[in-house]
Amino acid sequence: MELVILVVVIALVAVGAISGLVVGSRKKKKLPPSAPSSTPTITAPPAEPHVGDEAETPRDEPRRTIEEVGLPDAAEATGTPVAVEDPVVAEPAPPVIEIPEPTAGRLVRLRARLARSQNSLGKGLLTLLSREHLDEETWEEIEDTLLTADVGVTPTQELVERLRERVRVLGTRTPEELRALLREELVTLLGTDFDRAVRTESTTDTPAVVMVVGVNGTGKTTTTGKLARVLVADGRSVVLGAADTFRAAAADQLQTWGERVGARTVRGPEGGDPASIAFDAVKEGIAESADVVLIDTAGRLHTKTGLMDELGKVKRVVEKHGPLDEVLLVLDATTGQNGLVQARVFAEVVDITGIVLTKLDGTAKGGIVVAVQRELGVPVKLVGLGEGADDLAPFEPGAFVDALLGE
Numbered sequence: 535m536e537l538v539i540l541v542v543v544i545a546l547v548a549v550g551a552i553s554g555l556v557v558g559s560r561k562k563k564k565l566p567p568s569a570p571s572s573t574p575t576i577t578a579p580p581a582e583p584h585v586g587d588e589a590e591t592p593r594d595e596p597r598r599t600i601e602e603v604g605l606p607d608a609a610e611a612t613g614t615p616v617a618v619e620d621p622v623v624a625e626p627a628p629p630v631i632e633i634p635e636p637t638a639g640r641l642v643r644l645r646a647r648l649a650r651s652q653n654s655l656g657k658g659l660l661t662l663l664s665r666e667h668l669d670e671e672t673w674e675e676i677e678d679t680l681l682t683a684d685v686g687v688t689p690t691q692e693l694v695e696r697l698r699e700r701v702r703v704l705g706t707r708t709p710e711e712l713r714a715l716l717r718e719e720l721v722t723l724l725g726t727d728f729d730r731a732v733r734t735e736s737t738t739d740t741p742a743v744v745m746v747v748g749v750n751g752t753g754k755t756t757t758t759g760k761l762a763r764v765l766v767a768d769g770r771s772v773v774l775g776a777a778d779t780f781r782a783a784a785a786d787q788l789q790t791w792g793e794r795v796g797a798r799t800v801r802g803p804e805g806g807d808p809a810s811i812a813f814d815a816v817k818e819g820i821a822e823s824a825d826v827v828l829i830d831t832a833g834r835l836h837t838k839t840g841l842m843d844e845l846g847k848v849k850r851v852v853e854k855h856g857p858l859d860e861v862l863l864v865l866d867a868t869t870g871q872n873g874l875v876q877a878r879v880f881a882e883v884v885d886i887t888g889i890v891l892t893k894l895d896g897t898a899k900g901g902i903v904v905a906v907q908r909e910l911g912v913p914v915k916l917v918g919l920g921e922g923a924d925d926l927a928p929f930e931p932g933a934f935v936d937a938l939l940g941e
């Protein structure tokens with residue numbers, strides 16, 4: 535027994551000496567230069583007691599040394615709260631009504647952003663088409679490039695077929711000709727005869743009502759806020775309906791947007807009935823003769839039937855005031871083909887009339903635009919190009935393709 539204790543004590547002293555070196559050198563780094571150079575050498579033995587340990591022997595020492603070692607850390611810690619406090623202090627700052635920049639030409643910014651994010655679609659296609667020999671392998675690569683960008687199988691095959699035909703007819707290919715040809719085909723693919731205007735002009739004397747739906751985190755609230763900004767800048771009066779009652783923070787988030795642009799937010803208690811808040815928002819809009827009511831809804835997975843039923847109810851209840859003018863489905867461009875599945879389900883439940891494709895700034899997979907429009911027969915009306923308040927643009931196929939193809 536004594537032998538065991540002896541062995542353990544020797545082991546502990548050895549390990550202690552080793553860790554003492556480590557802690558000792560760490561301490562030296564953290565101490566200010568004026569600190570005394572004498573440092574404790576034996577520190578922090580193993581934390582775990584072993585079977586047969588005398589409880590007092592090893593545990594006494596570390597307590598003392600940890601206190602000493604802790605000193606420089608405490609000094610260091612005093613510096614950090616300044617950085618942590620910053621956002622907390624910044625949040626409740628008094629709202630200042632901002633003037634948004636015009637929406638015209640916003641898509642041009644996408645060009646710069648796509649160029650930064652190594653846009654594989656446009657440049658990839660142009661590079662492949664410029665090859666001297668357009669053999670089977672190259673056409674397959676072109677096909678792969680389109681599929682990777684989420685264009686979808688059928689549209690990809692159609693596009694490749696048309697490109698093959700036209701390139702054959704072309705004979706010699708200059709980069710300018712190829713670019714023009716590809717631009718034309720991509721624009722055709724996106725569709726030129728959709729009505730892409732967001733319907734915010736009411737046909738009656740009541741406000742136009744727009745409902746924003748989608749799965750969690752796609753950018754619904756942000757889009758609602760950005761849209762309110764554009765409308766207010768156009769001289770329209772806007773009421774916001776915070777029909778996301780899952781979290782109080784959701785209504786706060788929308789209200790903050792409203793305060794920034796000068797739009798009133800109708801909200802209810804956390805966990806309240808979203809349909810009744812949406813109803814009240816429209817009622818309020820009618821009462822104050824607002825031009826547009828924008829209803830933000832809670833994110834919900836398309837696979838949760840209970841939540842999808844709830845969304846259907848929100849729409850039906852709002853429709854007691856009159857038909858909705860626009861139901862916008864917000865899709866995150868970075869989720870790719872899954873967006874298609876979401877779109878199908880939402881379309882079934884609430885009759886989508888337009889799509890907002892967000893986070894295009896973070897992906898080269900803009901091809902989902904094509905797939906979703908095809909699938910639903912519903913146009914992409916707006917695109918999100920960033921987190922900034924003015925990073926929402928009307929979708930125009932020509933400008934979008936120019937952004938994809940770069941300079």
Ligand SMILES: Nc1nc2c(ncn2[C@@H]2O[C@H](COP(=O)(O)OP(=O)(O)OP(=O)(O)O)[C@@H](O)[C@H]2O)c(=O)[nH]1
Nearest residue numbers: 750751752753754755756833892893918919920921
């Ligand atoms: N890069 C980028 N980020 C965006 C865009 N749109 C929204 N976001 C960001 O995406 C995150 C989620 O946005 P929200 O507007 O809160 O999304 P939501 O759909 O309302 O989320 P839930 O209500 O929780 O379902 C935020 O950090 C936004 O700033 C966009 O176009 N580009």
Ligand SMILES: [Mg+2]
Nearest residue numbers: 754755778784
């Ligand atoms: Mg939200």
